Amino acid sequence: MSRQKLEQLGLDLPLFPTTSVGSFPKPDYLVKARADFNKQKIPQARLEELERQATAFWIETQEKLGIDVLVDGEQYRGDMVAYFAERMPGFTEGGLVRSYGNRYYHKPIITEEVQWPGPVTVDWWKFAQSLTKKPVKGMLTGAYTIMDWSFNEHYSDRRATALALAQVIRKEVEALVAAGCKIIQIDEPALSVRPEELPIAIEAMDATTAGLGAYFITHACYGAFEYIYPGMLDLAVDNFDLEMSNSDLHMLELFRSHPFTKDISFGVVDVHTHVLEDQDAVRRRIEQALSILPKDQIWVDPDCGLKTRTVDEAIDKLRLCVAAAKAFRN
Amino acid sequence: MSTASPGLYLSSTGSYPRVGDTHELQLLRRTMAALDRGERTTADVLDAENEMTRRAIADQVKAGLDVITDGQIRWYDPISHFASKLENVRIKGLMRFFDTNFYFRQPVVHGALLRCGPLVVNEYSFARNALGHLPTPQDKAGKLSMKPVITGPYTLAKCSLSEPSGNGSGESAAALEARALAYSQALAAEISALAQTGAELIQVDEPAAIKYQGDWDIFERALALLVAARDKIVGAGRRLELAVYFYFRDCSPLYEKILELPVDIIGLDFTYNPQLADRIAAEGSPKPLALGLVDARNTRLEDPEVLAWQVERLLPKIKGERAYLGPSAGLEYLPRDRAFAKLALLNKVREVMKGVKGAAS
Numbered sequence: 019m020s021r022q023k024l025e026q027l028g029l030d031l032p033l034f035p036t037t038s039v040g041s042f043p044k045p046d047y048l049v050k051a052r053a054d055f056n057k058q059k060i061p062q063a064r065l066e067e068l069e070r071q072a073t074a075f076w077i078e079t080q081e082k083l084g085i086d087v088l089v090d091g092e093q094y095r096g097d098m099v100a101y102f103a104e105r106m107p108g109f110t111e112g113g114l115v116r117s118y119g120n121r122y123y124h125k126p127i128i129t130e131e132v133q134w135p136g137p138v139t140v141d142w143w144k145f146a147q148s149l150t151k152k153p154v155k156g157m158l159t160g161a162y163t164i165m166d167w168s169f170n171e172h173y174s175d176r177r178a179t180a181l182a183l184a185q186v187i188r189k190e191v192e193a194l195v196a197a198g199c200k201i202i203q204i205d206e207p208a209l210s211v212r213p214e215e216l217p218i219a220i221e222a223m224d225a226t227t228a229g230l231g232a233y234f235i236t237h238a239c240y241g242a243f244e245y246i247y248p249g250m251l252d253l254a255v256d257n258f259d260l261e262m263s264n265s266d267l268h269m270l271e272l273f274r275s276h277p278f279t280k281d282i283s284f285g286v287v288d289v290h291t292h293v294l295e296d297q298d299a300v301r302r303r304i305e306q307a308l309s310i311l312p313k314d315q316i317w318v319d320p321d322c323g324l325k326t327r328t329v330d331e332a333i334d335k336l337r338l339c340v341a342a343a344k345a346f347r348n
Numbered sequence: 349m350s351t352a353s354p355g356l357y358l359s360s361t362g363s364y365p366r367v368g369d370t371h372e373l374q375l376l377r378r379t380m381a382a383l384d385r386g387e388r389t390t391a392d393v394l395d396a397e398n399e400m401t402r403r404a405i406a407d408q409v410k411a412g413l414d415v416i417t418d419g420q421i422r423w424y425d426p427i428s429h430f431a432s433k434l435e436n437v438r439i440k441g442l443m444r445f446f447d448t449n450f451y452f453r454q455p456v457v458h459g460a461l462l463r464c465g466p467l468v469v470n471e472y473s474f475a476r477n478a479l480g481h482l483p484t485p486q487d488k489a490g491k492l493s494m495k496p497v498i499t500g501p502y503t504l505a506k507c508s509l510s511e512p513s514g515n516g517s518g519e520s521a522a523a524l525e526a527r528a529l530a531y532s533q534a535l536a537a538e539i540s541a542l543a544q545t546g547a548e549l550i551q552v553d554e555p556a557a558i559k560y561q562g563d564w565d566i567f568e569r570a571l572a573l574l575v576a577a578r579d580k581i582v583g584a585g586r587r588l589e590l591a592v593y594f595y596f597r598d599c600s601p602l603y604e605k606i607l608e609l610p611v612d613i614i615g616l617d618f619t620y621n622p623q624l625a626d627r628i629a630a631e632g633s634p635k636p637l638a639l640g641l642v643d644a645r646n647t648r649l650e651d652p653e654v655l656a657w658q659v660e661r662l663l664p665k666i667k668g669e670r671a672y673l674g675p676s677a678g679l680e681y682l683p684r685d686r687a688f689a690k691l692a693l694l695n696k697v698r699e700v701m702k703g704v705k706g707a708a709s
Contacts, residue, residue: 112647113369113683118442118451119424120380122367125449125683127647167449169647169682211447240444240451264441290441 041323042091090146108132166208184225210241259283261321285321363678364419412695418475431455435462463534500554501532528570536577632665640676656700
């Protein structure tokens with residue numbers, strides 16, 4: 019079904035298409051530039067120049083590695099929610115809160131009605147796509163996750179917040195589609211945090227994607243999927259990008275009990291370890307996937323964004339994904 | 349001091365933000381980053397933790413709280429902070445902590461869980477000492493108490509894995525219970541040690557017990573070991589109360605069962621179901637309650653008059669007319685300035701109840 023959709027969109031992808039979840043590590047010069055920019059030592063134009071340089075590096079790297087569906091690597095982003103909140107009227111930057119260990123982020127606060135400010139990601143997508151003939155994914159954060167990862171001082175409740183945000187994100191989706199983007203990933207890592215709210219997440223995704231002409235992927239990770247499966251399959255997307263390796267492929271047991279009816283971007287390498295898996299381990303993971311899922315439903319990628327790894331580690335992990343996928347194609 | 353007398357006490361629910369937005373409030377963050385770069389030592393991190401713990405305690409005193417915690421400044425997370433100090437545990441990858449956007453390191457138990465030293469006793473001793481060195485507001489002299497917090501055995505067990513056979517959702521109830529009882533044995537020893545050090549009220553956090561309701565019997569059996577430890581201490585003539593806190597979910601479906609637990613105080617999160625307060629106002633509580641009426645997960649500041657009305661209607665229905673007003677959970681999910689505002693709100697509620705003019709503004 020979804021492969022037909024890809025073909026209708028003019029996308030000719032091999033079996034086991036390879037892709038990435040979204041973020042790549044920022045090269046040292048960009049890390050320094052971002053710090054300098056925050057200290058007002060360099061102008062925004064210089065920072066953007068270096069962000070484009072880093073984006074071009076990652077596009078070239080993915081092409082060299084032989085990845086099929088590329089991402090821009092999110093070199094211009096910090097946090098996946100704050101990035102949008104900083105650009106959308108209605109949000110105020112909140113103070114720092116902890117994510118884990120010694121990592122903190124500015125959690126946004128919704129203080130007024132949220133509005134779409136015009137295209138937020140489209141220029142970056144156009145730039146990345148201009149560097150390659152391979153399809154580049156449009157990368158957005160879903161309304162439910164933005165709601166869940168923001169404080170809310172304006173809307174009456176969580177559902178009202180999610181649905182209001184869905185209308186805003188939909189406009190960004192429409193702008194990407196209008197620009198020619200055919201594969202759009204709308205990340206919902208908060209999808210499973212409150213199983214009783216799955217209907218809200220589904221309603222919000224439907225409001226975001228219904229009737230729009232693109233192949234939609236959603237990424238979710240580090241959740242208790244056993245509480246939302248198979249209901250989560252009602253999410254209005256074509257492909258679920260799931261963290262599988264970090265949880266020792268436990269989700270496959272769920273797929274045994276109820277067929278997985280969408281395409282899956284199957285995470286075959288753990289992104290939270292410096293250790294590079296050996297090829298056999300990755301091969302076994304794909305074999306296990308194939309024991310339950312039809313081969314034309316499976317995409318191959320890392321568990322999650324690679325931004326917490328070093329550049330070299332990220333490249334090594336991507337290389338492993340590509341090698342494994344190619345081995346199975348043959 | 350004891351908070352066992354009737355009345356409304358203002359209480360912390362545990363954690364407090366480790367960093368703020370100013371340079372001085374980022375001391376711990378900077379020091380840990382410098383440690384990672386090899387530019388500082390673990391002794392430097394300890395100093396930074398000490399300093400930020402003192403500041404967390406000072407904020408609570410300044411806000412007017414009666415029952416104070418150390419803010420859990422030293423905790424990497426509520427799970428690995430305990431598990432990593434026990435024998436035969438290794439720490440695995442990150443997992444989401446309930447419905448928060450905060451991640452904990454998942455423990456893997458690969459042998460007999462053994463407590464070979466204090467878990468939070470030293471932290472509690474430091475915090476008591478730090479509180480003692482703070483200038484105390486005139487009306488609070490001798491009235492402030494330091495409350496140690498531990499993560500309960502069932503929550504620790506549910507957030508852990510066992511090797512070789514346990515694998516989270518797929519493991520047997522017997523394996524989960526064995527792990528919960530093993531954690532409980534370690535925590536029972538910790539409770540005894542905390543009491544020896546002077547703790548008279550210990551908070552036991554069990555958010556998992558209301559999320560995984562089918563495991564209630566396992567939760568109760570694990571809790572029983574902590575209750576037995578308390579009974580032994582009380583039997584020896586010491587004063588000790590156990591408060592079990594439930595949060596991150598609506599506890600209404602289990603309210604009757606919760607009240608039957610053989611503990612002294614029950615802590616409840618009121619933010620997931622507005623009807624919970626109505627129910628308690630109607631049915632009452634045979635135990636003192638910790639009223640988590642202030643939302644620890646959202647920056648929107650509640651109206652102190654509304655909170656005062658809630659407390660005024662609930663307090664007469666609670667046994668001994670003893671209650672602890674506080675945030676619905678630990679405050680580390682909020683930015684530091686908002687966390688302090690939530691604490692300051694607690695005192696405003698009390699002032700509204702006392703009829704202090706302008707308290708609600």
